[in-house]
Amino acid sequence: NAGVTQTPKFRILKIGQSMTLQCTQDMNHNYMYWYRQDPGMGLKLIYYSVGAGITDKGEVPNGYNVSRSTTEDFPLRLELAAPSQTSVYFCASSYAHVTTDQPQHFGDGTRLSIL
Amino acid sequence: AQTVTQSQPEMSVQEAETVTLSCTYDTSESNYYLFWYKQPPSRQMILVIRQEAYKQQNATENRFSVNFQKAAKSFSLKISDSQLGDTAMYFCAFTPSGAGSYQLTFGKGTKLSVIP
Numbered sequence: 001n002a003g004v005t006q007t008p009k010f011r012i013l014k015i016g017q018s019m020t021l022q023c024t025q026d027m028n029h030n031y032m033y034w035y036r037q038d039p040g041m042g043l044k045l046i047y048y049s050v051g052a053g054i055t056d057k058g059e060v061p062n063g064y065n066v067s068r069s070t071t072e073d074f075p076l077r078l079e080l081a082a083p084s085q086t087s088v089y090f091c092a093s094s095y096a097h098v099t100t101d102q103p104q105h106f107g108d109g110t111r112l113s114i115l
Numbered sequence: 116a117q118t119v120t121q122s123q124p125e126m127s128v129q130e131a132e133t134v135t136l137s138c139t140y141d142t143s144e145s146n147y148y149l150f151w152y153k154q155p156p157s158r159q160m161i162l163v164i165r166q167e168a169y170k171q172q173n174a175t176e177n178r179f180s181v182n183f184q185k186a187a188k189s190f191s192l193k194i195s196d197s198q199l200g201d202t203a204m205y206f207c208a209f210t211p212s213g214a215g216s217y218q219l220t221f222g223k224g225t226k227l228s229v230i231p
Contacts, residue, residue, distance in 0.1 A: 031217075042119070042206050042221025043160070050217070058218055090160065097217070103162035104219075 002026050006091050006107035013081040013114050021076040021110050023091030031094040032074040033058075033104065034066065036087040043090060049074055081114045088112070117142045119209050121222035128197045129230050135182075136192045136225045138207030146212040149183070149190045150219070155203040163205070166190065168212075194227075202229045 007022045025032065030051045035043035045058030049068040063085060065077045074093075078085060089110045096102040118141045128134035140149070151163040166174045166183050173181050178198075182191045194201055207222040 033217075040223060042208070042223055043219070044221070045218045048217050056217075088158065090158075092160070103165075104160070106160035109158040 004091055004093055004105050004107040006089075006110050008110060009108065010111045011113070013078075013112065015081060015083065015114060017081050018077065018079050019081070021078075021089055021091075021112070023074045023076065023107060024072050025074075025091075025093040025105070026072065027093060027095070027105065028071060029093035029095050029105070030071065031096065031104075032068065033092040033094075034064070034074070034076045035090040035092065036060065036085075037090060037109075038087050046076065046089075078112075083114045086112060086114045117144070117209050117211070117220045119207050119220050119222035121205075121207055121225050123225045124223070125226045125228070127228040127230055128194075130197055130199060132197055133193060133195045134197055134227065136194075136205050136207075136227065138190045138192070138222060140188050140190065140207070140209050142188070142209065142211070144211040148210050148212060149181075150208040150210075151179070151181070151190075151192045152206045152208060152221075153201075153203045154206065154224070155200075160206075164192065197229045199229050199231060201227060203227060 004025045033048045034046040037043045044060045047066040049055045091107045092104040094104045120139045147168045149166045153161045164176045178195045180193045204224045206224045208219045
């Protein structure tokens with residue numbers, strides 16, 4: 001029963017490098033989300049997707065890109081890493097809209113440091 | 116824009132006792148949803164309880180209950196019979212209702228420690 005799987009768990013990048021954070025879920029959820037959590041703060045939504053081929057910006061999308069070619073996968077790409085992107089990144093999925101009684105299922109997070 | 120405020124950065128409680136975590140929010144929306152999430156040291160975010168603003172009855176889930184005061188825009192979480200496994204960060208979150216709303220707005224969190 002894997003749920004939401006994120007890879008890698010930890011990563012250190014140099015300024016200007018690029019990378020892709022992987023997220024996959026095996027629950028056949030239509031809705032998927034990427035959040036970032038800065039120290040001492042709550043989560044902020046970066047991007048979300050309501051189904052394969054459909055993505056939209058959240059509260060803090062600058063510096064990131066996403067794609068959703070399959071129901072299972074929702075990768076997050078950082079093109080030019082900046083120190084301000086040092087954070088813990090969470091991927092989540094849900095069967096239905098956040099306002100229903102269907103909860104968001106979260107991955108374990110990726111701790112990313114930009115030096 | 117919505118804001119969520121958790122005024123207690125850290126709290127502690129003796130095992131088996133009751134603790135209340137505070138949350139206030141600000142919104143111009145008339146209908147919305149409020150949530151409490153738990154984040155243990157494993158970092159996994161776990162939904163604890165959910166409240167729909169149009170329902171006057173406070174939500175309960177086993178040892179967890181809320182005190183929802185719509186006029187005061189307050190949404191506190193009460194944990195009864197605290198257990199060691201309740202040690203975690205607790206986040207209050209808000210989202211407006213409506214088909215187009217997908218964004219949860221989170222507070223900064225309250226770190227709860229349950230003491231044996």
